[in-house]
Amino acid sequence: MKRWDLPKVMLIAGLLFIYLPMVVLVIYSFNASKLVTVWGGWSIHWYVGLLDNTQLMNSVWRSLQVAFFTSCSAVIIGTLAAFVMTRMPRFRGKTVFSGMITAPLVMPEVITGLSLLLLFVAMGQLIGWPGERGLTTIWIAHTSFTASYVAVVVSSRLKELDLSIEEAAMDLGAKPWKTFLLITVPMIAPSLAAGWMMAFTLSLDDLVLASFVSGPGSTTLPMEIFSSVRLGVKPEINAVASLILLSVSMATLIAWFLIRRSEKRRLKAMQLAYASEAEEAAGSRQRTA
Amino acid sequence: MNILTRYLPKGRHYVIGAPFLWLFLFFVLPFVIVLKISFAEAEVAIPPYSEVFSYVDQVIQVTLNLGNYIFLSEDELYWAAYLGSIKIATVSTLLCLFIGFPMAYAIARANKEMQTVLLLLIMMPTWTAILIRVYAWMGLLSKNGLINSTLMSLGIIDSPIQMLNTDFAVYLGIVYSYLPFMILPLYANLVKHDMTLLEAASDLGASRFTSFWRITVPLSKNGIYAGCMLVFIPAVGEFVIPELLGGPETLMIGKVLWQEFFNNRDWPVASALAVIMLAILIIPIILFNRNQQKELEGRL
Numbered sequence: 001m002k003r004w005d006l007p008k009v010m011l012i013a014g015l016l017f018i019y020l021p022m023v024v025l026v027i028y029s030f031n032a033s034k035l036v037t038v039w040g041g042w043s044i045h046w047y048v049g050l051l052d053n054t055q056l057m058n059s060v061w062r063s064l065q066v067a068f069f070t071s072c073s074a075v076i077i078g079t080l081a082a083f084v085m086t087r088m089p090r091f092r093g094k095t096v097f098s099g100m101i102t103a104p105l106v107m108p109e110v111i112t113g114l115s116l117l118l119l120f121v122a123m124g125q126l127i128g129w130p131g132e133r134g135l136t137t138i139w140i141a142h143t144s145f146t147a148s149y150v151a152v153v154v155s156s157r158l159k160e161l162d163l164s165i166e167e168a169a170m171d172l173g174a175k176p177w178k179t180f181l182l183i184t185v186p187m188i189a190p191s192l193a194a195g196w197m198m199a200f201t202l203s204l205d206d207l208v209l210a211s212f213v214s215g216p217g218s219t220t221l222p223m224e225i226f227s228s229v230r231l232g233v234k235p236e237i238n239a240v241a242s243l244i245l246l247s248v249s250m251a252t253l254i255a256w257f258l259i260r261r262s263e264k265r266r267l268k269a270m271q272l273a274y275a276s277e278a279e280e281a282a283g284s285r286q287r288t289a
Numbered sequence: 290m291n292i293l294t295r296y297l298p299k300g301r302h303y304v305i306g307a308p309f310l311w312l313f314l315f316f317v318l319p320f321v322i323v324l325k326i327s328f329a330e331a332e333v334a335i336p337p338y339s340e341v342f343s344y345v346d347q348v349i350q351v352t353l354n355l356g357n358y359i360f361l362s363e364d365e366l367y368w369a370a371y372l373g374s375i376k377i378a379t380v381s382t383l384l385c386l387f388i389g390f391p392m393a394y395a396i397a398r399a400n401k402e403m404q405t406v407l408l409l410l411i412m413m414p415t416w417t418a419i420l421i422r423v424y425a426w427m428g429l430l431s432k433n434g435l436i437n438s439t440l441m442s443l444g445i446i447d448s449p450i451q452m453l454n455t456d457f458a459v460y461l462g463i464v465y466s467y468l469p470f471m472i473l474p475l476y477a478n479l480v481k482h483d484m485t486l487l488e489a490a491s492d493l494g495a496s497r498f499t500s501f502w503r504i505t506v507p508l509s510k511n512g513i514y515a516g517c518m519l520v521f522i523p524a525v526g527e528f529v530i531p532e533l534l535g536g537p538e539t540l541m542i543g544k545v546l547w548q549e550f551f552n553n554r555d556w557p558v559a560s561a562l563a564v565i566m567l568a569i570l571i572i573p574i575i576l577f578n579r580n581q582q583k584e585l586e587g588r589l
Contacts, residue, residue: 007395011407014392018414020469021425024435028428037433067390081308085585097305097581100312102581103574106519108526110543111563114550115319117561120323121336144315147308149352155585183571198416205418208528222420229420229533241421248417258408 022245029238046239053091056224056240063204063221066135070142071199075192077143078199082275083180085151086158104148113212120213133215141213142203149202150195157191158184190259197255201248225242318541319569327560328353338557357561364538367562371569373540377456377531378524381463385471385520386513388464390451393475393512394505406477415469423462423533430458430534462530467523471516478512479505493587511580522570542566 022214029047033040050056081101088094104112120137121128161184169179187194207222214220221240228237294384343350361367396407414422429435430453437449452458482505490500506513528543535541542562550559 007391007398010388010391011395014388015410015466019410021429022414022417022422024426024429025421029500036428036440037431037435048342062459076307077311080304082585084305084308085582093307095578097309097312098582098585099575099578100309100316101585102578103317105581106574108523108543108566108570110546111323111567112316114317114563115323116315116557118318118326118556125336140315144312148312152581152585159586161324189570190380201416205420206422217524222418225420225424226529229369229424229427233424233431237424238428241418241424244421245417248305249413252409252413252416260405289522 026242027101028243029235031235032237033036034235036235036238043182046235047243049236050239053236056221056236059221059224062135062218066142066210067200067203068222069139070146070203071196073139073143074146074150074199075196078147078195079154079188079192081151082155083184086155091102095133101151103146105152106144107145109206109208113141113209114144116144116209117212123180133213134218136211137213137215138218138220139247141209142199142206145209149198152197153198154188154191157188158263161187190262194255196260197251201251204244211258224248300553303350309359311431323560323563326557327357327564328355329537329560330354330356331555332551332559334471336556337554340362354557357557358565360558361561361565368542370542370545371565374525374527374538374542375569377459377463378521378527380580381467381524382471382517384460384464385468386517389468389471389516393472393479396472396476397479404480408473411469411472412475415473419466422466423530424530426458426462426465427453427533434589435456453534456539458512459531459539459541461532463520463524463527464529467520470519474515474519475509475512478509478515482508515580515584518580519575520578523571525570526566 003063019117028036028039029041029069030044031038032043032045033039081097083103085094085098116137117133120133124130165187166179166183169183170176205222207226210220211223211226214223221244225237225240296507315524325341326338329341331556332339339352339354341352341354343352351580396404396411401405427434431437432449432451432453434453436452437446441449443562486504486508487500490504495503526543527541528547531539531541532547533542535544545561546562546566549555549562
């Protein structure tokens with residue numbers, strides 16, 4: 001095989017295609033010129049200006065709140081769903097259940113957004129709640145679609161787990177929920193963290209669902225960005241966008257690093273356990289000999 | 290497994306029930322309401338549609354107004370929007386496949402340490418806002434943007450090319466945004482392939498292309514399938530990309546639905562548009578769900 005074959009060239013070209021536009025965006029956010037396309041030297045002018053933009057800062061705070069509550073509830077619902085899919089034997093309606101988990105992954109956002117809005121309106125007429133749409137309705141909408149992503153991430157981990165450990169705990173008299181909390185959860189903790197992070201960023205990014213189900217005074221950051229981006233490229237938006245890119249990639253890197261470290265530790269512990277087992281076995285053989 | 294099932298029945302229903310109830314209430318039930326509203330009439334009221342069910346003089350009346358569907362079928366604009374969406378989504382999906390397959394192949398063939406790094410590089414953009422990644426292209430493609438000014442200073446073109454607000458920009462934006470979703474399932478599939486099969490084929494005299502076409506491609510069928518569905522289905526209903534990168538002549542159904550809802554405030558027509566879109570996508574969605582169920586349960 002040649003050192004440089006087509007797939008490798010494509011991979012490098014593809015990665016450049018993915019990252020170059022973002023790099024250019026970050027570089028131009030430090031542009032001193034008010035004209036977005038003309039380079040006028042380095043400056044952090046636009047970043048400083050952001051702090052005075054209270055409207056924008058308020059929307060950042062709202063988005064962070066929604067994202068935090070979304071990721072917490074999505075991890076709970078998504079993990080339960082993943083548990084049902086991987087651990088429960090076939091039951092009636094399992095195919096429907098599985099469809100409800102995976103369909104939100106691909107469902108066009110305009111459909112989900114419109115349908116949730118109509119649900120909230122109908123509920124408001126029928127039971128009087130939610131009377132006004134706002135952060136709560138955005139939270140519900142975000143939880144529903146991010147839970148699917150959590151379920152996929154967590155179930156891929158649950159599938160790999162050695163069932164005998166959970167069975168051993170239950171043989172020794174632990175109740176199922178205790179086994180789940182003390183044995184299963186610690187073992188899937190890295191993927192819970194990854195799922196949490198994923199739900200957080202997905203919620204932080206969402207424009208379409210939030211636009212449909214938000215109410216007066218609950219403009220989130222993507223909605224704020226969208227309404228000004230529609231009118232063209234602006235230096236302030238370059239700065240906000242760069243900040244989001246940087247913070248999300250930092251968070252991703254940290255999460256990735258933590259998960260990898262815990263994986264490595266686990267592997268090492270397992271190797272040690274096997275090694276000592278092998279030693280013991282060798283020792284007992286020697287004694288019997 | 291036996292011990293697990295023996296203990297489960299009591300708590301089992303709660304464990305299944307909680308996520309089931311949530312998903313039913315906030316994912317399935319809303320579609321029923323969309324279907325209902327699509328048979329209503331637009332009214333100037335709060336909420337802006339007529340009642341489908343009414344109870345007058347001990348009679349339950351169901352007024353199914355087919356007007357929205359007739360209106361949609363008679364207007365060429367909506368036909369063009371549906372066909373345009375399907376065309377753009379299909380072409381973009383194929384482009385993603387042709388670009389993504391070699392990339393996934395190269396990642397699957399890299400050494401273990403390199404694989405995790407490359408995967409992270411592919412995955413990271415899927416976690417950052419699609420809005421911002423599309424916005425980055427707006428600056429690059431615009432009339433006096435970086436691409437045009439570079440081409441002009443190199444003397445390749447004399448006057449700026451119109452790239453932003455064209456169909457070209459929409460294709461570019463969709464491929465750019467959805468490429469990672471094609472690569473990830475392809476990689477997950479390709480990495481499981483047994484390399485000895487390819488060695489055997491080349492020992493028996495197959496060319497690299499033959500062994501790729503007759504061994505690698507058939508084996509990666511499930512990955513291709515999952516990747517294509519992950520790109521095609523959401524791309525059909527895409528709103529942000531045609532809105533920001535497309536021009537006024539770019540007709541996509543997601544954008545039309547948005548305008549009906551937010552600009553014209555016609556909720557029943559928007560609902561009818563959503564119902565038809567769902568009817569077009571229901572078969573791909575069911576196929577995708579089947580594929581994913583095996584994946585979730587670990588039967589693949």
